[in-house]
Amino acid sequence: MTQHRHTALEDVHALLIGSSFIAVGLTLLKAAGLVTGGVAGVALIISYLTNWQVGTVFFLLNLPFYVLAQRTLGWAFTFKTLATNLLLAGLAFGMPYWLKVERVDPIFSAVFGGTIIGMGILALARHRSSVGGTGVLALWLQERRGISAGKVQMTADCLVIAAAFFTINFDKLLLSIASAVALSAVIIANHKPGRYAGY
Secondary structure, three states, X not given: OOOOOOOHHHHHHXXXXXXXXXXXXXXXXXXXXXXXXXXXXXXXXXXXXXOOOHHHHHHHHHHHHHHHHHHHHOHHHHHHHHHHHHHHHHHHHHHHHHOOOOOOOHHHHHHHHHHXXXXXXXXXXXXXXXXXXXXXXXXXXXXXXXXXXXXXXXXXXXXXXXXXHHOOOHHHHHHHHHHHHHHHHHHXXXXXXXXXXXX
């Protein structure tokens, strides 16, 4: 089967769409007082504790992972991941002005928010980018060891959400777990080892 690389324009389009999906998903989760896994989840927890902008915290937390990305997945992946994180930081600043969520059902927020974040991460992974953090490790393990990126991501997500036990109540903690499962289910179902070997 012939493999084709994505064009630069296709990559830019995917990074814009993926980042937008993730930003909207995070907005829904924050509106419901929920968290998610990975660095995004840690950023949400810190945001609840400090009232700092999620985008700023997210970008700063990811800085050490750029080194890991460069050493394990190369400069192209690292550059796209950095571009993605800058996009997410900008979108996070703009979202409160563009999308005002006054009320959202927590169950809808958990399931739909987690799913749309997963779709955003999938779009990025398909074009050799990520949101950084544990996603870098998950993609590297899938490419080099054949371990499902979704399963690695779900394990990391559960650990992050468990840390949120001290910042959110038990009901929201359960819904946050549901959100992480919804997110990881998208990756497990749609990002198989070797499926995108040619990108």
